[in-house]
Amino acid sequence: MGLVVSLDEGKKKGSAKIEPLVELVSADMNRVNELILSKAGSDVAMIPEVANHLISSGGKRLRPMLTLSAARLCGYRGDGHVKLAASVEFMHTATLLHDDVVDESELRRGKLAARMLWGNQASVLVGDFLLGQAFRMMVEVGSLDALDVLSTAAAVIAEGEVMQLSAAKHMSTTEDEYLAVIRAKTAALFSAAAEVGPIIAGLGRAERAAFRSYGTNLGLAFQLIDDALDYGGSSAELGKKVGDDFREGKITLPVVLAYRRGSESERAFWQRALERGEIGEGDLEKAIGLLRSHHAIEDTVERARHFGSVSRDALAPLPESPHKDALLEVVDFCIERAY
Amino acid sequence: MGLVVSLDEGKKKGSAKIEPLVELVSADMNRVNELILSKAGSDVAMIPEVANHLISSGGKRLRPMLTLSAARLCGYRGDGHVKLAASVEFMHTATLLHDDVVDESELRRGKLAARMLWGNQASVLVGDFLLGQAFRMMVEVGSLDALDVLSTAAAVIAEGEVMQLSAAKHMSTTEDEYLAVIRAKTAALFSAAAEVGPIIAGLGRAERAAFRSYGTNLGLAFQLIDDALDYGGSSAELGKKVGDDFREGKITLPVVLAYRRGSESERAFWQRALERGEIGEGDLEKAIGLLRSHHAIEDTVERARHFGSVSRDALAPLPESPHKDALLEVVDFCIERAY
Numbered sequence: 308m309g310l311v312v313s314l315d316e317g318k319k320k321g322s323a324k325i326e327p328l329v330e331l332v333s334a335d336m337n338r339v340n341e342l343i344l345s346k347a348g349s350d351v352a353m354i355p356e357v358a359n360h361l362i363s364s365g366g367k368r369l370r371p372m373l374t375l376s377a378a379r380l381c382g383y384r385g386d387g388h389v390k391l392a393a394s395v396e397f398m399h400t401a402t403l404l405h406d407d408v409v410d411e412s413e414l415r416r417g418k419l420a421a422r423m424l425w426g427n428q429a430s431v432l433v434g435d436f437l438l439g440q441a442f443r444m445m446v447e448v449g450s451l452d453a454l455d456v457l458s459t460a461a462a463v464i465a466e467g468e469v470m471q472l473s474a475a476k477h478m479s480t481t482e483d484e485y486l487a488v489i490r491a492k493t494a495a496l497f498s499a500a501a502e503v504g505p506i507i508a509g510l511g512r513a514e515r516a517a518f519r520s521y522g523t524n525l526g527l528a529f530q531l532i533d534d535a536l537d538y539g540g541s542s543a544e545l546g547k548k549v550g551d552d553f554r555e556g557k558i559t560l561p562v563v564l565a566y567r568r569g570s571e572s573e574r575a576f577w578q579r580a581l582e583r584g585e586i587g588e589g590d591l592e593k594a595i596g597l598l599r600s601h602h603a604i605e606d607t608v609e610r611a612r613h614f615g616s617v618s619r620d621a622l623a624p625l626p627e628s629p630h631k632d633a634l635l636e637v638v639d640f641c642i643e644r645a646y
Numbered sequence: 647m648g649l650v651v652s653l654d655e656g657k658k659k660g661s662a663k664i665e666p667l668v669e670l671v672s673a674d675m676n677r678v679n680e681l682i683l684s685k686a687g688s689d690v691a692m693i694p695e696v697a698n699h700l701i702s703s704g705g706k707r708l709r710p711m712l713t714l715s716a717a718r719l720c721g722y723r724g725d726g727h728v729k730l731a732a733s734v735e736f737m738h739t740a741t742l743l744h745d746d747v748v749d750e751s752e753l754r755r756g757k758l759a760a761r762m763l764w765g766n767q768a769s770v771l772v773g774d775f776l777l778g779q780a781f782r783m784m785v786e787v788g789s790l791d792a793l794d795v796l797s798t799a800a801a802v803i804a805e806g807e808v809m810q811l812s813a814a815k816h817m818s819t820t821e822d823e824y825l826a827v828i829r830a831k832t833a834a835l836f837s838a839a840a841e842v843g844p845i846i847a848g849l850g851r852a853e854r855a856a857f858r859s860y861g862t863n864l865g866l867a868f869q870l871i872d873d874a875l876d877y878g879g880s881s882a883e884l885g886k887k888v889g890d891d892f893r894e895g896k897i898t899l900p901v902v903l904a905y906r907r908g909s910e911s912e913r914a915f916w917q918r919a920l921e922r923g924e925i926g927e928g929d930l931e932k933a934i935g936l937l938r939s940h941h942a943i944e945d946t947v948e949r950a951r952h953f954g955s956v957s958r959d960a961l962a963p964l965p966e967s968p969h970k971d972a973l974l975e976v977v978d979f980c981i982e983r984a985y
Contacts, residue, residue: 351809405774408747409767428748431770432807435744435777439801442781446793454785454793462778468771470690 323639377504404434460499467491497526524618662978716843743773799838806830836865863957
């Protein structure tokens with residue numbers, strides 16, 4: 308079930324790659340991975356079991372790569388970026404563990420969610436443990452500015468999740484309200500992951516702002532594409548079932564657009580399905596049909612493309628380098644996932 | 647249902663008070679309370695609702711008082727102790743929110759647990775938010791040593807909770823194993839709350855070690871008395887139902903002692919009730935009867951008294967002062983709660 312969206316002229320489908328970034332940071336990333344395994348360790352056997360289940364299930368580790376690459380691009384020569392990158396990944400992993408409990412998800416990255424194997428309790432507590440370990444690593448690095456940025460992100464992410472919880476069942480959610488949610492729950496960590504690069508390299512206001520903006524807008528684009536894929540990818544690619552958001556009554560941008568553009572009877576359908584959770588046979592297919600007829604998925608991808616442009620322009624003033632090229636290409640890679 | 651324990655000779659029932667400590671720190675505590683209300687604020691309405699439900703339900707705020715008093719006792723004259731004290735209370739509140747989800751508790755401090763009113767989801771996420779805000783306040787204070795101590799405590803607390811989860815259904819838990827759990831889940835925060843006092847006052851190794859030891863042992867005593875009260879207080883005093891630990895299958899020290907001292911048939915009773923969760927009419931009364939016949943509650947209080955002594959001796963070398971007297975009296979106050 309692929310998406311039907313028009314490609315930018317002259318742009319080949321899937322031409323952007325993440326591999327250049329992966330290769331540039333691979334030596335550093337090996338150290339991050341070692342650190343992650345070591346800091347997820349505990350004499351309490353359940354902690355490494357739960358943590359490694361998620362850690363080894365192979366996300367792309369995009370967020371820590373942003374930290375590593377941003378630090379190198381800014382000329383950093385020390386070791387602290389490895390710890391900060393591992394902290395960023397732990398914050399992300401903790402969020403996933405807590406999200407699965409909140410969303411009552413059954414799958415995560417194509418495997419059973421940790422809560423299905425060890426229970427909600429372990430997911431809550433191991434998430435707390437990883438968050439604590441993340442802060443310990445940040446403290447070891449000793450940069451109060453980096454600590455400020457990352458601890459602020461931690462609070463903002465939780466705030467965004469609560470915002471989503473409050474908005475979750477309201478079809479009246481506007482596009483702006485939805486953007487405020489994903490700005491907090493997704494983009495804040497991308498932003499912080501990128502900004503700690505220039506911070507640890509000792510650079511100033513302009514570079515911090517550039518990386519902050521790069522990360523924020525990349526995060527927005529990333530989340531919007533995720534939302535689009537939820538109504539159009541395949542389970543194998545996504546690591547979650549198509550229609551998860553629909554079944555969980557999540558109001559994402561595709562739905563916001565289709566609802567606002569729809570007829571009275573279509574709005575009644577969305578209210579029944581997402582506000583009241585009355586979902587029957589064929590409703591997912593009907594939802595996808597409505598999304599298509601209103602170009603809601605295409606336009607969600609278009610919005611993502613907009614934020615992608617802002618993200619790329621944020622890095623534009625920086626001197627040319629392989630890291631810069633790789634970070635720019637990752638923006639396109641995230642967006643082209645939707646094709 | 648009172649406890650029958652022998653009182654120390656010459657010691658009047660309930661003679662130790664928390665009021666001297668409360669009065670000494672009251673001006674600082676007002677500022678902590680203001681800060682708590684302000685930092686629990688958010689444009690996302692559910693966050694202050696949930697947070698204030700718990701914050702306003704009036705725990706004694708013992709942990710932040712330790713921070714305030716320790717800092718003053720160490721001659722600190724600045725403002726940072728107020729932020730650190732608020733951070734400590736937020737860490738504690740976050741833990742309570744997550745604990746209620748993990749334990750499936752219905753009551754907390756005599757009121758409905760937040761999860762009963764707003765759901766598990768909000769409890770997980772608002773806990774995460776408060777933890778993030780706690781770290782932001784610590785970062786504002788700018789002491790890397792204080793950050794180190796508190797972030798380590800955050801990880802250790804979560805580790806202790808997981809340890810408890812793993813041990814929760816094993817009657818074979820030894821006293822030492824149980825102590826390892828409460829050392830992590832309860833005593834670590836008392837310890838950190840006290841230790842950041844000398845840290846922020848710029849004192850050295852000896853004072854830090856003294857307050858760390860004071861806090862750790864006070865925390866152990868506090869938790870053991872809590873465990874004893876769960877089988878012997880009244881619901882109104884406790885803010886939770888008598889027998890909560892029993893119904894949740896929690897293995898606490900009174901039970902560890904009664905099990906090890908019991909007959910084969912008594913052990914079979916404990917295994918049925920706590921390991922298999924088969925609890926019927928009259929089982930709580932039977933459990934309390936067994937605890938009494940083996941002096942398990944008295945001896946739990948005796949163990950608490952032991953840690954109380956260690957706690958008081960840890961502060962002994964410090965110069966005399968009203969703060970020192972108040973901190974010493976709080977140790978006895980915590981233990982005398984059991985009478």
